[in-house]
Amino acid sequence: MLNFIYWPISAILWFWHKVVSFVLNPDSGWSWVLAIVLLTFTIRAFLIKPMLNQMRSMRKMQELQPLMQEIKKKYPNDQQKQMEETRKLQKEMGVNPIAGCLPALVQLPVFIGLFHVLRSFNRTGSGTGQLGLSVEQNRELSNYIFSPDDVQSFLDARVFGVPISASISMPQDMYQAFKPVDFTRTDILFVAVPLIAIIVLATHFNARLSVNRQERRKAAGLQKAPANDQMAMQANLMNRMMLWFLPATILFTGAYWHLGLLFYMVSNNIWTFFQQRWMFEKIDAEEAAEIEAKKEAKRATAPQPGQRPNNPKRKGNKK
DSSP states (O other): OOHHHHHHHHHHHHHHHHHHTTTSOTTSHHHHHHHHHHHHHHHHHHTHHHHHHHHHHHHHHHHHHHHHHHHHHHSTTOHHHHHHHHHHHHHHHTOOTTGGGHHHHHHHHHHHHHHHHHHTTOOOOOSTTOOOOOHHHHHTSOBTTBOHHHHHHHHHOEETTEETTOOTTOOGGGGGGSSSOOOOHHHHHHHHHHHHHHHHHHHHHHHHHHHHHHHHHHHTTSSOOOSSHHHHHHHHHHHHIIIIIHHHHHHHHGGGSOHHHHHHHHHHHHHHHHHHHHHHHHHHHHHHHHHHHHHHHHHHHSOOTTOOOOOHHHHHHHO
């Protein structure tokens, strides 16, 4: 059903693994890790423009809040009219709320797709989503765009002595898919737990960077406070979810993630950190330029000191 996600994800990963193989041993765990990192950066690079558009749209939505409140006051008992006038206002100002959701909507299928593709290298288990293949069948069966040789390479690849498609919660009977079985669950823990800790902390501090910027902008008068208590509660709830709920979710679900997926999340957070700083500076510079342009236009139309204001009506009365 989700093949339209799985095939492109596997194709990008396959491409980067072939590129990396010119430099590193293709059967090395680090060649596969680097391919996953480059896949992450490829997806995120395509999302830079939508992310910028999202931030610009959010800033315009802040500017539209007073006008949207006026619409609610003008049509207090007509929800349909409120929606019509709000959509008309957003269209006039070039704001598209749906487009702002695109980056988040894209990243979730990528995460799900990569999780599935990496899990599908080992199909020897009998749990949910597994095929119950024998070790020999699994090693001789392709995985989307990956040939059987690629499957064997991935299964045998090690990072710090642990297969990169292993996870903390993996049933022990699935260990037999790896050749040789020279690791234990404790070995997986020693690699996975630090990665999970890095992801949890990085997710929290990336969210903190965004929340702190909001607070600075409010203090400087560049961002208006929510128009009512309900909106304020929603904003606070959203901030708490970013700061605490999402990292906590990762902490409790990380045991089900393969090492390859953990490396994806680490690289994703590294990209997010640098991208946020760059985008915040860019958006702030654009906003400062707009504010200065408005001030300049106001100064240009204001009367010079000592100059009598031009009043056509007054001149007409004298005549």
